[in-house]
Amino acid sequence: MSTVLASKGYIAGTEAPFIKEMSEITHHMWMQGWDELNGGNISYLLEEDEVAKYINVLEPLRTINLTFPVKELAGKYFIVTGSGKFFRNVIKDPEANLGVLRVSADGDSVEVLWGLRDGAVPTSELASHFMSHIERLKVDPSHRIVLHTHATNVIAMTFTHDLDELKFTKTLWEMCTECIVVFPDGVSVIPWIVPGSSEIGRETAKKMRDHRIVVWPHHGIFGTGSTMDATFGLIETVEKAATVYNLVAGKEIKQKITDQQLADLANAFKVTPKAGILNV
Ligand code: 2HA
Numbered sequence: 001m002s003t004v005l006a007s008k009g010y011i012a013g014t015e016a017p018f019i020k021e022m023s024e025i026t027h028h029m030w031m032q033g034w035d036e037l038n039g040g041n042i043s044y045l046l047e048e049d050e051v052a053k054y055i056n057v058l059e060p061l062r063t064i065n066l067t068f069p070v071k072e073l074a075g076k077y078f079i080v081t082g083s084g085k086f087f088r089n090v091i092k093d094p095e096a097n098l099g100v101l102r103v104s105a106d107g108d109s110v111e112v113l114w115g116l117r118d119g120a121v122p123t124s125e126l127a128s129h130f131m132s133h134i135e136r137l138k139v140d141p142s143h144r145i146v147l148h149t150h151a152t153n154v155i156a157m158t159f160t161h162d163l164d165e166l167k168f169t170k171t172l173w174e175m176c177t178e179c180i181v182v183f184p185d186g187v188s189v190i191p192w193i194v195p196g197s198s199e200i201g202r203e204t205a206k207k208m209r210d211h212r213i214v215v216w217p218h219h220g221i222f223g224t225g226s227t228m229d230a231t232f233g234l235i236e237t238v239e240k241a242a243t244v245y246n247l248v249a250g251k252e253i254k255q256k257i258t259d260q261q262l263a264d265l266a267n268a269f270k271v272t273p274k275a276g277i278l279n280v
């Protein structure tokens with residue numbers, strides 16, 4: 001903790017609950033084997049009040065220009081993973097691997113308020129994250145988290161399964177009874193696009209208007225939600241269904257969950273399944 005912060009009565013940055021949450025979830029995800037090397041990235045929208053309790057918001061450390069303006073997010077605070085940083089290392093050294101940012105008033109840059117030590121920069125997928133935050137906030141005011149990970153079985157499934165998102169969703173629903181209850185809105189799938197680009201950001205965000213999950217073929221998954229538990233749980237459930245799909249692939253299917261049973265589940269749990277998928 002710097003003496004400036006100490007003299008103002010701030011608690012050390014790493015004590016902040018949102019830094020602990022980021023450290024714990026990145027560690028947990030690395031343990032799943034989903035975030036090899038520098039794979040995966042997270043951004044978490046924070047309230048000014050919760051940041052200001054732990055971090056000096058009055059004196060930004062530096063400013064980083066954005067190549068994609070995000071006026072809609074002006075003045076908003078985020079904690080993000082750093083570009084090229086390993087999920088495995090976050091828990092050991094949050095200040096080097098994470099950063100707390102504020103989007104500038106014109107939406108053309110971000111101010112670094114804490115972390116990203118030694119000149120590090122925010123995740124290479126910041127465009128996809130920020131554009132997805134903008135779209136999710138329009139449809140869900142409680143939205144806060146965008147989480148990208150290289151979920152192994154989801155990636156595998158994108159090699160063998162049709163990439164039509166209605167077909168992809170239906171297969172996932174059929175793999176585990178509770179899937180349709182957890183993601184009645186289905187999963188979306190975009191074409192293969194070079195990662196880190198504004199184009200993949202725009203295509204992902206377009207899908208985020210009516211989905212919380214977007215699959216990137218042969219790459220991974222983007223999940224969104226209002227809490228870390230909800231967002232991680234959603235991705236975990238999709239990955240579980242994809243795992244079952246891969247386990248039964250090539251084997252004789254003797255019985256399965258029928259469309260009527262999926263409709264019965266939706267009815268019993270009072271969820272509305274995405275239209276155009278069930279034939280009942
Ligand atoms: O390197 O996962 O998509 C981080 C990534 C890029």
Ligand code: ZN
Binds near residue numbers: 039040220
């Ligand atoms: Zn990735």
